[in-house]
Amino acid sequence: MAWITKPSATMKVPKRAEPYLGAELKDRLTREILPRYEHKQGALIPVLHAVQHVWGWLPWQALEEVASFLELTPAQVWDTASFYEEFWLQPKGAHVIAVCRSVACEICDHKQITDACRAKLGIEPGETTDDGKFTLVELECLGLCEGAPACLVDERMHLSATPESITRAIDDLRDKPGHGHAAPH
């Protein structure tokens, strides 16, 4: 949970005409999510999830739109969005390979899984391939310890991984569209 700061005075925010939080999405969120919480800030995390689900990540413009939608300040939205690891504040690849690096997976040799991904994709953990298809990350415990070493391939659990099985999973995904991406970025 590192502290992420932003250069407020000098930061240039790229803006585009089309909003990230479209009327249809706003309508759905107003109907389904907002009534669940006592105040609008309560809906912030579900709303961020919903926006990220559509765009794959949370651009600054989207955060500002969320802020005005929920009647919060951009700082409040940034505060929350930057705290949680699952919110992507930079673009990520169409597919995310998340290798668990916590204790149960480490003693069951998670390193060979990361190495297999590294070799297959030619990137280090935290990086995205040049074609924008894959992002490789190492995460703390995914709660899949009985299947150590384990990974999360997009949103699917991948238990008892071997270098071969993870390479195969990557091959299978290569030509599939990214999960929940309406447009490339």
Add this chain to the structure above:
Amino acid sequence: MAAWSPKTTTPVLTARIPCWPHGDPKNRRIVSYDEYVRTGGYVALRKAVETMTPEQVTEEVKKSVLRGRGGAGFPTGVKWTFLPKPDANGDGGQRYLAINADESEPATFKDRLLCDFDPHLVLEGIALCCYACRIQTAYFYIRGEYHHQAAVMERAIQEAYQNGVFGKQGLLRGTRTKNRDQAWAVDCYVHRGAGAYICGEETALLESIEGKRGWPRNKPPFPAIKGLFGRPTIINNVETLAHLPFIIAQGAEAFMKQGTESSIQGAPPSYGTKLMGVSGHVNRPGVFECDLGIPLRTLIESKDYCGGMRRGKKFKGAIAGGISMGVLGPDQMDAEMDFDIGRKYNVLGLGTACPTVFDEDTDMVAVARNIARFFKHESCGQCTPCREGSGWLYQLMVKIEEGRARSKDLDLALEIATSMGTMPGTTICGLADGNNWAIRTILNKYPDEFQARVRRTFVPVGISVGAGAR
């Protein structure tokens, strides 16, 4: 020592989820509402609503001495009684239930099993708790990485709404309850977390539902008085709630026949069964439902459970139950897995009862480094001792592992791990304490491995020639 034998021979929590030794995990599938009802589901809720007042339900749970399954082992019924008393109309005002399914502790994966396959068991527990505590809204806080499980719960909640468990005509379609004539309106929502271990801490979880960063709150006020959105709030673990249908349907006495009495005079008992998720170097890792009090040795070596150490290696140690509880040493394989484990075997406690087992080839320095990195990564940054101390510990562990450390660094590591953010009082939550216990128990139980990795710090000792010699 006499061989341990299970008291509970039919599974309770995993009645519908095949687990060894009662069934093959390959046959697991999601239990739908219809199947759940067909196999005796929602009987307890109906019984409670039709024949018991909310106070009687609370009393029954209190009597059973059901202790929280999330880590601290606090008696659930007692926790419920901390809520403010309802007014003369039997109305408690707006109250909330937050269900803690933010299972992020490394080595822990027991709640996932329930959410994955038997979501209605959890929902029945939620409904029972809502009835007993007069709660109108429940938030099921599930960790962000459990995408599939969140979807399963979401679907099960829809089924429960359709069948009158939740909704405006909730608790089984507005059945006239023992307590009052009008229908009980109960809402239940899934709230997905977004990848922060600290949100498993109860007040951080509340902050997270309120849409803020997951920073634990100072207590008091306790959540039962002033919790979510400033209202009285109960926070219970998934497994704790899953025990409720059995307790209400069969009675507290039946529950008290499972598990074990405490072997320490005057300590509270460990009744009931417990899901134990074993991972690491064993032949058959997975979740097993056992009576509390099962020796770790039985859990590892019995053919019914893990079936022995992988490749016949020797036992070197095990995480007691989630890494923040510390590590059991090579001579502690006979530890009984119950709530007394902390006092008897020099670990913090039973935690989530999910041991990770290490075989003889495990590098304990690497394990310590891994754990230190985890806590450094997950410290929320609110309190200085934890934010800074966890980073120092990680740096020291890396230094030791790489062979750059000196023996005085071991003393420094031990000093940090003994004083950093010790509870109560120096930090807001227990994260730093978990970090301390994990590192301290490893340092203390495997000193040789650390000694061998460091260069000695020579202390020049000579002949004293008097005070003025230097």
